[in-house]
Amino acid sequence: MPVYLGSTQRAPRRRPYSRVDYAGLERIGQTDRRPRNDMPDTMSYWNSFAESFRALGPPLRPSREDIRSMEEAASAWAAGHPGQRLHALLLGVTPEIAGMRWPEPSSLMAVDSSVAMAKALWPGNIPGRRWLVCGDWRGLPREERSCDMVVGDGSINCLRYPDGYRALAAGVHRVLRDDGFLVLRCYLRPELQESPEDVMERMGEFPSFHHFKFCLLMAMQPDVHEGIAVHRVHQFWASRKVEEEALAARTGWERPSIRTIEFYRGTNTVHTFPTLGELRAVLLEFFDEISLTKPSYPLGERCPTLVLKPLPGKCRYRNQRGGSR
Numbered sequence: 001m002p003v004y005l006g007s008t009q010r011a012p013r014r015r016p017y018s019r020v021d022y023a024g025l026e027r028i029g030q031t032d033r034r035p036r037n038d039m040p041d042t043m044s045y046w047n048s049f050a051e052s053f054r055a056l057g058p059p060l061r062p063s064r065e066d067i068r069s070m071e072e073a074a075s076a077w078a079a080g081h082p083g084q085r086l087h088a089l090l091l092g093v094t095p096e097i098a099g100m101r102w103p104e105p106s107s108l109m110a111v112d113s114s115v116a117m118a119k120a121l122w123p124g125n126i127p128g129r130r131w132l133v134c135g136d137w138r139g140l141p142r143e144e145r146s147c148d149m150v151v152g153d154g155s156i157n158c159l160r161y162p163d164g165y166r167a168l169a170a171g172v173h174r175v176l177r178d179d180g181f182l183v184l185r186c187y188l189r190p191e192l193q194e195s196p197e198d199v200m201e202r203m204g205e206f207p208s209f210h211h212f213k214f215c216l217l218m219a220m221q222p223d224v225h226e227g228i229a230v231h232r233v234h235q236f237w238a239s240r241k242v243e244e245e246a247l248a249a250r251t252g253w254e255r256p257s258i259r260t261i262e263f264y265r266g267t268n269t270v271h272t273f274p275t276l277g278e279l280r281a282v283l284l285e286f287f288d289e290i291s292l293t294k295p296s297y298p299l300g301e302r303c304p305t306l307v308l309k310p311l312p313g314k315c316r317y318r319n320q321r322g323g324s325r
C-alpha cells in the first residue's frame with residue numbers, strides 16, 4: 001500500500017513514493033523506521049550519517065569544478081532546445097547540484113530513500129520548480145520519456161554491481177527522452193588495486209582523512225561484485241589502534257574528520273567501486289558515452305564525470321534478452 005506523507009495533497013494512487021514537504025517529514029521519518037528487506041542497512045547508515053554529511057569535502061562531495069561540468073552539460077542541452085523547459089531528475093539530495101546554475105526554464109525532481117538525508121541536506125522545495133520525492137532509484141517514480149537530464153553524484157556507487165547498476169541504468173533509459181542525457185560523477189577503482197597496507201603506509205601523503213578513507217574503502221573491496229561493507233573498513237581501522245591526537249598532529253587532519261569513520265561501525269551498507277571498464281560494461285548496454293571529465297583535485301582521476309546519451313530505440317540490454325518494456 002502506498003503511504004501518503006504530505007499534508008495538503010491527496011494520496012497518489014498505486015505509487016509507493018511520496019513527494020516530501022517539510023510538514024510531512026516527521027511522518028516520513030516514522031515510515032522509514034519500518035524494516036525494509038531490500039535495504040535496511042542503507043537506511044540506517046545514511047540516517048546516522050546525515051548530520052555530519054555537510055562537513056565532508058571532495059572527493060566525497062562534488063567540487064565547484066565537478067558542478068561546472070554538470071552545468072555545462074545542462075547549458076549545452078538548453079542551447080539546442082531554445083525556450084524549452086529542461087526537466088531534470090537528481091539521484092539523491094546533493095545540495096551543490098540542487099543549487100547549481102540551471103538553465104531557464106527548468107524543473108528539478110530529486111529522489112532519495114533517506115528522510116534523514118533529505119532533512120539534513122535538501123535546500124527545500126520550490127513549487128513547480130524543485131521538489132523531492134522519497135523513493136528508490138531502482139524504480140524511478142517518473143513516467144517513461146519524461147526527463148531531459150538525469151544527474152547523480154556518487155549515486156551508482158551506492159548500488160550493487162551489476163544488478164543494481166543495471167536496474168538504475170534501465171530506469172534512467174526508460175525515463176529519458178531520446179535527446180536527453182545522463183550525467184554521473186562516479187567513484188572508480190584504479191586498474192591496479194592497492195592493498196589496505198599500501199594505503200596505510202602512504203597515509204601521510206593524503207591531504208585529508210576523507211582522501212585516505214576513500215582509498216582505504218577501494219583497497220579493501222575484494223571485488224566489485226562483493227563491494228565493500230563499510231563496517232569492515234571500521235574494523236580494519238580499529239584493529240590498527242591509531243592514536244587520533246597523534247595522527248591529527250602528524251598529518252594536520254581535523255579530528256572530527258577522523259571520527260567520521262565511526263559512522264561505518266556496525267553497518268552493513270555496501271559501496272561498490274568498479275574500474276572504468278567494469279562501469280562501462282554495464283552503462284554502455286544502455287547509453288553512448290559522450291564525454292568523461294577528470295577533475296584536477298587530489299584523487300580526481302578516481303572521480304570522473306561521465307555524460308551519456310540513451311541508445312536509440314530498444315537498448316542493447318533489452319535486445320540481448322529479447323525483452324520489451
Ligand SMILES: C[S@@+](CC[C@H](N)C(=O)[O-])C[C@H]1O[C@@H](n2cnc3c(N)ncnc32)[C@H](O)[C@@H]1O
Pocket residue numbers: 042046060061062091092093094095111112113114117118135136137138152153154155158159
Ligand atoms: C548520492 S549518494 C552519494 C553522496 C554524494 N556524493 C553527495 O555529495 O551527495 C548518497 C545518497 O544516496 C541515497 N541512496 C543510497 N541508495 C539509494 C537508493 N537505492 N535509492 C535512493 N536513494 C539512495 C542516500 O540516502 C544518500 O542520501
